[in-house]
Amino acid sequence: MSTLSVSVWRGTENGHFQSFEVPRLESQTVLDVVTHIQRALDPTLAYRFACRVGMCGSCAMTVNGRARWTCRTHVDKVAQGGRLEIAPLANLPVVRDLVTDMVPFFDKWAKARGRFEGGKTRRDDFERVQPSSPERRLADAGIECIGCGVCYSSCDVVAWNPDYLGPAALNRAWTLVNDVRDTGNRARLGAVAGDAGCHACHTHMSCTERCPKQISPTASIAGLKRAAALAALRGELSDE
Amino acid sequence: MKIDSKFSTRSQVLLWTVQRASAAVLALCVIVHLVTIIYAVRNGLSAAEILGRTRGNVAWAVFYALFVAAVAVHAPIGLRNFLSETFNWRGGGLDITVMVIALALAMWGFRAVYAVFI
Numbered sequence: 001m002s003t004l005s006v007s008v009w010r011g012t013e014n015g016h017f018q019s020f021e022v023p024r025l026e027s028q029t030v031l032d033v034v035t036h037i038q039r040a041l042d043p044t045l046a047y048r049f050a051c052r053v054g055m056c057g058s059c060a061m062t063v064n065g066r067a068r069w070t071c072r073t074h075v076d077k078v079a080q081g082g083r084l085e086i087a088p089l090a091n092l093p094v095v096r097d098l099v100t101d102m103v104p105f106f107d108k109w110a111k112a113r114g115r116f117e118g119g120k121t122r123r124d125d126f127e128r129v130q131p132s133s134p135e136r137r138l139a140d141a142g143i144e145c146i147g148c149g150v151c152y153s154s155c156d157v158v159a160w161n162p163d164y165l166g167p168a169a170l171n172r173a174w175t176l177v178n179d180v181r182d183t184g185n186r187a188r189l190g191a192v193a194g195d196a197g198c199h200a201c202h203t204h205m206s207c208t209e210r211c212p213k214q215i216s217p218t219a220s221i222a223g224l225k226r227a228a229a230l231a232a233l234r235g236e237l238s239d240e
Numbered sequence: 241m242k243i244d245s246k247f248s249t250r251s252q253v254l255l256w257t258v259q260r261a262s263a264a265v266l267a268l269c270v271i272v273h274l275v276t277i278i279y280a281v282r283n284g285l286s287a288a289e290i291l292g293r294t295r296g297n298v299a300w301a302v303f304y305a306l307f308v309a310a311v312a313v314h315a316p317i318g319l320r321n322f323l324s325e326t327f328n329w330r331g332g333g334l335d336i337t338v339m340v341i342a343l344a345l346a347m348w349g350f351r352a353v354y355a356v357f358i
Binding site for chain 2: 157160200228
């Protein structure tokens with residue numbers, strides 16, 4: 001049976017790579033490899049996963065230098081010469097081994113006012129939103145985000161500016177800006193604009209290239225840039 | 241989003257907007273400027289002949305004044321982003337520094353325009 005040479009990050013930020021030999025199997029995913037190591041070779045290895053089918057967004061890691069969702073990444077696709085290097089996501093604090101602290105990532109969703117703010121009560125009628133309306137199409141384009149953090153980990157601007165809200169939080173804000181039921185958009189545009197918001201994006205498009213759900217946060221951020229610039233010119237942009 | 245900066249969010253966004261607008265102006269100005277240089281070199285114009293065309297020519301003075309204004313607006317805003325991202329330098333000191341650079345670029349640029357106009 002052929003084997004894979006796998007280097008796995010151990011420890012916290014000041015850790016090191018540890019080598020393992022893992023049996024090579026057909027249709028093996030990177031998450032399968034990590035799971036084999038933890039179950040058969042070293043039970044102290046810390047990693048995070050839940051659904052194993054690309055829905056929960058909890059198993060993202062850096063595989064051979066690129067952030068990926070490991071449960072849907074086949075070894076065939078990424079193992080170069082039978083070698084894998086598996087590290088925690090970049091741009092986030094490392095808790096231990098392959099587990100990152102996602103708190104800064106999700107705190108920025110809150111800062112970007114990523115929560116729906118409705119204006120109706122249970123006594124009001126349903127809002128009728130045409131699926132074909134331009135706003136709904138724009139919201140649909142970004143709505144399938146699973147919050148895996150791959151985009152955030154791949155973003156150069158996050159690395160340069162720790163206050164930058166990042167692609168996922170801004171993409172979420174853009175889906176709400178296009179939600180005709182939402183009543184919080186004036187404050188939301190103020191929250192996502194400026195030097196630590198959408199206007200810091202350099203349009204490198206790493207987020208768009210690496211998003212496992214084929215979302216384009218770059219396009220969402222471009223939409224926010226235009227909307228916030230128009231609001232600023234009209235004098236309608238509030239400070240957070 | 242206000243981070244250790246004396247600029248309000250609206251001001252930050254307006255800076256971004258004028259940087260984009262000045263980039264559009266610069267794109268046009270640079271093309272005209274390059275074509276002018278190529279024309280002058282290919283036709284072997286001397287400095288005196290060039291000055292003969294620019295002195296008293298309001299159109300060239302207005303064009304290059306616009307060019308200088310666009311540079312003085314565009315470059316310092318970009319430099320502000322570059323310095324903050326590369327050296328983690330943010331706040332009032334950075335804003336004053338790039339403002340001084342903006343004024344210096346404008347001063348030197350307008351002086352050059354004036355020199356070939358008079």
